[in-house]
Amino acid sequence: MEDHFELAGVKYRSRLIVGTGKYKDFAETKKAIEVSGADIVTVAVRRVNITDPNKENLLDYLDPKKYTILPNTAGCYNADDAVRTCRLAREAGVGKLVKLEVIGDDKTLFPDIPATLEAAKILVQEGFVVLPYITDDPVTAKKLQDIGCAAVMPLAAPIGSGLGIRNPYNIRIILEQATVPVIVDAGVGTASDAAIAMEMGCDGVLMNTAIAGAKDPILMAEAMRLGIEAGRKAFLAGRIPKKLYATASSPLEGILG
Amino acid sequence: MDGRREYGFFVQMKIRINGEEKEINEGLSLAALLDEFQIRPGRVVVELNRNIIAREAHGSTALKEGDALEIVHFVGGG
Numbered sequence: 001m002e003d004h005f006e007l008a009g010v011k012y013r014s015r016l017i018v019g020t021g022k023y024k025d026f027a028e029t030k031k032a033i034e035v036s037g038a039d040i041v042t043v044a045v046r047r048v049n050i051t052d053p054n055k056e057n058l059l060d061y062l063d064p065k066k067y068t069i070l071p072n073t074a075g076c077y078n079a080d081d082a083v084r085t086c087r088l089a090r091e092a093g094v095g096k097l098v099k100l101e102v103i104g105d106d107k108t109l110f111p112d113i114p115a116t117l118e119a120a121k122i123l124v125q126e127g128f129v130v131l132p133y134i135t136d137d138p139v140t141a142k143k144l145q146d147i148g149c150a151a152v153m154p155l156a157a158p159i160g161s162g163l164g165i166r167n168p169y170n171i172r173i174i175l176e177q178a179t180v181p182v183i184v185d186a187g188v189g190t191a192s193d194a195a196i197a198m199e200m201g202c203d204g205v206l207m208n209t210a211i212a213g214a215k216d217p218i219l220m221a222e223a224m225r226l227g228i229e230a231g232r233k234a235f236l237a238g239r240i241p242k243k244l245y246a247t248a249s250s251p252l253e254g255i256l257g
Numbered sequence: 258m259d260g261r262r263e264y265g266f267f268v269q270m271k272i273r274i275n276g277e278e279k280e281i282n283e284g285l286s287l288a289a290l291l292d293e294f295q296i297r298p299g300r301v302v303v304e305l306n307r308n309i310i311a312r313e314a315h316g317s318t319a320l321k322e323g324d325a326l327e328i329v330h331f332v333g334g335g
């Protein structure tokens with residue numbers, strides 16, 4: 001059965017979007033991403049260390065022809081910095097896709113929603129394909145969708161927390177009203193968390209720490225790929241309703257007398 | 258004419274690169290500066306005084322005293 005993840009008119013095979021942070025080295029990053037099967041990978045924009053310019057660059061390991069590069073605005077605390085970061089990223093020539101992330105609090109890394117809305121408006125006007133990271137708030141999701149964002153990305157739980165989907169009911173409401181893809185971004189801890197997001201009907205899951213921080217990141221990358229695939233298939237198959245009492249699986253007729 | 262230049266001395270000027278003050282030769286182009294710092298132009302994006310300088314314009318962009326450069330690239334992130 002043909003099943004594609006469509007984002008801003010482009011079809012992708014994988015519904016798993018992975019980050020490239022926190023790996024031991026670029027070789028491990030590359031291997032984990034290959035095994036995850038992801039088509040879209042996130043990257044951050046940072047100053048080059050001019051006193052010791054690293055001769056190796058992340059893009060030497062991630063072929064932009066093979067992967068869709070999704071630059072993020074991580075570390076930005078206001079709309080201006082986020083917009084500036086996106087403009088710099090676009091100049092790198094990897095496309096118009098951006099993960100908009102405006103942080104509002106250091107401890108939780110929860111987003112600053114007014115600043116996210118402000119930046120989203122400017123970026124959409126400038127022709128960016130904007131994927132905003134948001135709290136699991138249906139009203140915010142609706143507003144960003146109306147502004148013209150290409151997807152909405154509610155968090156499952158705080159970034160790097162590994163808590164899984166803390167409020168499945170809000171995610172359900174976001175899914176119900178969404179006219180753009182819903183990507184669960186951040187807070188996934190293990191494969192079942194990813195599977196649950198997919199079983200609920202989410203269009204994709206974005207994660208970094210859950211893979212990079214695992215004892216064996218390559219094996220976890222595979223587990224996540226399978227978790228996403230299993231969850232998606234279960235969603236498409238249509239699960240049975242939950243019931244309080246048993247229903248026999250074997251025929252009740254012809255039982256020995 | 259500046260006397261120092263007449264005698265073949267390079268005139269130094271101060272600019273800021275990624276927040277650090279640096280002394281470079283006067284009249285250096287952006288392309289020459291990247292080369293001096295061994296930075297591959299194809300892997301970075303440069304902002305000069307808050308304006309992004311397209312790669313094609315690196316060679317024709319002359320730096321001047323007091324300029325502020327931001328040189329960024331992609332790193333691992335989530």
